[in-house]
Amino acid sequence: MAEAGGITTESVAGDRARAARTMLDQVVLPGEELLLPEQEDAEGPGGAGERPLRLNAGTRSRGRVVCGPGLRRSGDRLLVTKCGRLRHKEPGGGSSGGGVYWVDSQQKRYVPVKGDHVIGIVTAKSGDIFKVDVGGSEPASLSYLAFEGATKRNRPNVQVGDLIYGQFVVANKDMEPEMVCIDSCGRASGMGVIGQDGLLFKVTLGLIRKLLAPDCEILQEVGKLYPLEIVFGMNGRIWVKAKTIQQTLILANILEACEHMTADQRKQIFSRLAE
Amino acid sequence: MKETPLSNCERRFLLRAIEEKKRLDGRQTYDYRNIKISFGTDYGCCIVELGKTRVLGQVSCELVSPKLNRATEGILFFNLELSQMAAPAFEPGRQSDLLVKLNRLLERCLRNSKCIDTESLCVVAGEKVWQIRVDLHLLNHDGNIIDAASIAAIVALCHFRRPDVSVQGDEVTLYTPEERDPVPLSIHHMPICVSFAFFQQGTYLLVDPNEREERVMDGLLVIAMNKHREICTIQSSGGIMLLKDQVLRCSKIAGVKVLEITELIQKALENDRKVRKEGGKYGFAESIASQRITAFKMEKAPIDTSDVEEKAEEIIAEAEPPLEVVSNPVLWTPGTAQIGEGVENSWGDLEDSEKEEEDEDGTDEAIILDSIKMDIGVEVSNIGSQDAPIVLSD
Numbered sequence: 001m002a003e004a005g006g007i008t009t010e011s012v013a014g015d016r017a018r019a020a021r022t023m024l025d026q027v028v029l030p031g032e033e034l035l036l037p038e039q040e041d042a043e044g045p046g047g048a049g050e051r052p053l054r055l056n057a058g059t060r061s062r063g064r065v066v067c068g069p070g071l072r073r074s075g076d077r078l079l080v081t082k083c084g085r086l087r088h089k090e091p092g093g094g095s096s097g098g099g100v101y102w103v104d105s106q107q108k109r110y111v112p113v114k115g116d117h118v119i120g121i122v123t124a125k126s127g128d129i130f131k132v133d134v135g136g137s138e139p140a141s142l143s144y145l146a147f148e149g150a151t152k153r154n155r156p157n158v159q160v161g162d163l164i165y166g167q168f169v170v171a172n173k174d175m176e177p178e179m180v181c182i183d184s185c186g187r188a189s190g191m192g193v194i195g196q197d198g199l200l201f202k203v204t205l206g207l208i209r210k211l212l213a214p215d216c217e218i219l220q221e222v223g224k225l226y227p228l229e230i231v232f233g234m235n236g237r238i239w240v241k242a243k244t245i246q247q248t249l250i251l252a253n254i255l256e257a258c259e260h261m262t263a264d265q266r267k268q269i270f271s272r273l274a275e
Numbered sequence: 276m277k278e279t280p281l282s283n284c285e286r287r288f289l290l291r292a293i294e295e296k297k298r299l300d301g302r303q304t305y306d307y308r309n310i311k312i313s314f315g316t317d318y319g320c321c322i323v324e325l326g327k328t329r330v331l332g333q334v335s336c337e338l339v340s341p342k343l344n345r346a347t348e349g350i351l352f353f354n355l356e357l358s359q360m361a362a363p364a365f366e367p368g369r370q371s372d373l374l375v376k377l378n379r380l381l382e383r384c385l386r387n388s389k390c391i392d393t394e395s396l397c398v399v400a401g402e403k404v405w406q407i408r409v410d411l412h413l414l415n416h417d418g419n420i421i422d423a424a425s426i427a428a429i430v431a432l433c434h435f436r437r438p439d440v441s442v443q444g445d446e447v448t449l450y451t452p453e454e455r456d457p458v459p460l461s462i463h464h465m466p467i468c469v470s471f472a473f474f475q476q477g478t479y480l481l482v483d484p485n486e487r488e489e490r491v492m493d494g495l496l497v498i499a500m501n502k503h504r505e506i507c508t509i510q511s512s513g514g515i516m517l518l519k520d521q522v523l524r525c526s527k528i529a530g531v532k533v534l535e536i537t538e539l540i541q542k543a544l545e546n547d548r549k550v551r552k553e554g555g556k557y558g559f560a561e562s563i564a565s566q567r568i569t570a571f572k573m574e575k576a577p578i579d580t581s582d583v584e585e586k587a588e589e590i591i592a593e594a595e596p597p598l599e600v601v602s603n604p605v606l607w608t609p610g611t612a613q614i615g616e617g618v619e620n621s622w623g624d625l626e627d628s629e630k631e632e633e634d635e636d637g638t639d640e641a642i643i644l645d646s647i648k649m650d651i652g653v654e655v656s657n658i659g660s661q662d663a664p665i666v667l668s669d
Contacts, residue, residue: 161280161284161286245288245292252299253300
């Protein structure tokens with residue numbers, strides 16, 4: 001009985017860990033384990049984990065595989081922590097590293113990440129810092145000196161309820177997030193208080209990533225429609241401003257609908273609006 | 276969690292847009308959002324979607340003793356709950372003001388208007404009456420909870436069927452749904468709430484405000500009306516001052532809207548009745564469209580089950596039969612007795628280190644058990660130290 005029990009557990013563990021290569025672009029669920037390419041070769045024939053000695057450099061050299069969002073390292077394998085589709089990107093430089101693996105998941109709730117540019121709403125002014133709501137579990141703190149050209153005498157003109165575009169310098173699960181509106185050289189580079197008019201609306205995080213991808217056609221087509229100003233925050237907030245209210249509303253509705261439209265439907269709508 | 280604050284920029288934009296008679300989703304001033312009504316498999320269960328606001332309504336009934344001062348009337352009980360999934364700001368302790376206001380409005384709309392005939396709910400006067408309980412749960416908050424809740428309540432009540440009861444002299448027989456078809460409630464009319472939001476001290480008004488518009492509004496006027504143009508309840512909140520002709524105008528608009536909504540409800544009830552009569556499939560699962568881009572389906576994966584039988588037989592053959600239970604208890608010490616031996620540990624392969632520990636501990640028990648077995652005469656194969664009985668960890 002003990003032997004039979006032993007066999008069943010082993011096969012269960014073996015079934016659960018699949019090669020990451022075969023699961024690309026497929027839906028993975030939290031709790032699944034993925035094997036990186038070198039490990040599957042080792043575990044295939046031997047079964048006892050013997051690593052055959054490789055003398056030729058022709059096989060894929062592992063380098064450093066980067067574990068992106070939605071994945072975590074557990075021992076030698078990758079553990080999936082979010083449900084979504086598994087993606088992989090080969091490294092650009094040829095041999096540096098083994099590429100990046102990540103899970104494309106859909107989410108509306110934002111978790112602050114260091115370096116992200118976000119749109120926040122000022123909720124309180126207390127002494128030297130502003131409390132800014134960024135959609136996470138805690139409001140972020142923003143010092144009044146973290147603006148371009150701000151000194152103790154020359155304070156920035158920020159009121160409660162204003163919109164701020166800034167980036168995180170501290171964002172982890174143990175501390176309150178902190179953001180600033182200048183980059184490392186002290187220049188604003190587009191950050192700071194966002195203008196008075198315009199409309200702020202919220203979309204899913206996946207849509208923002210799609211719109212900010214380098215080769216996104218949606219933005220180019222939108223730009224051809226009307227002159228507009230637009231700010232994307234990685235926390236799912238978009239601020240848009242056009243000449244008239246009607247145009248602003250049209251843009252907001254198009255961007256929200258882009259999530260669920262196919263490329264053809266989108267082109268139809270744009271061609272209708274352009275008339 | 277705290278509510279997301281409304282930025283100055285949004286507030287200004289919304290007010291300017293309303294002055295230009297533009298709404299965020301492209302509706303006109305007097306337009307309602309899309310209303311979708313779907314029914315569950317049980318009678319009395321429905322989900323109403325007003326745009327993105329969703330309310331789930333469920334009606335249930337019970338036989339109870341009536342109230343002392345109303346011995347011949349049934350009891351109605353309404354309850355609206357704001358579920359935490361509806362909005363991040365809804366927390367178990369924090370929503371009391373809004374909750375009380377909504378519950379009171381709902382009660383006034385449905386109970387005081389006498390839309391349900393409570394006399395017909397009486398079974399035995401003074402002893403047994405039906406208590407009808409309507410539970411409403413807000414599943415998603417995108418503005419105008421009260422309208423969606425009132426539609427859900429009345430639709431659920433119209434859809435509900437209570438068990439049939441017959442009284443013969445002193446005998447009361449309650450029939451199960453299998454014996455006799457359940458009976459619908461007797462409903463006189465359908466009161467429906469219509470909300471009007473006012474902006475800029477009553478200058479502009481909007482029907483069916485969504486969540487953004489509710490945040491910037493100055494005041495709210497709710498009119499509950501039925502299709503016969505009878506006003507059941509009217510409530511104005513927010514402290515704005517309304518003129519007489521404004522209120523009259525709102526009531527006229529409410530009359531038109533209530534007619535449309537009542538037609539929609541009748542159609543939905545009729546559809547559901549038809550589907551149930553023809554024996555088709557009904558319920559929430561059927562109302563979810565599977566052709567949309569947001570629905571994700573995977574193709575069914577074919578599984579080869581041809582060798583399942585052989586594998587099953589193999590496993591059965593290799594497994595040992597469970598030990599027979601011996602009914603004579605064996606007394607070890609005063610207070611400790613053993614009946615039988617328990618079943619083999621089927622949790623799978625133990626690690627080597629644990630097995631060794633077990634062997635050390637288990638040898639004593641194995642010896643004792645061996646002797647017991649010889650006494651009782653039960654033969655057990657594989658009594659080696661590896662198959663030590665279950666060691667209870669401390």
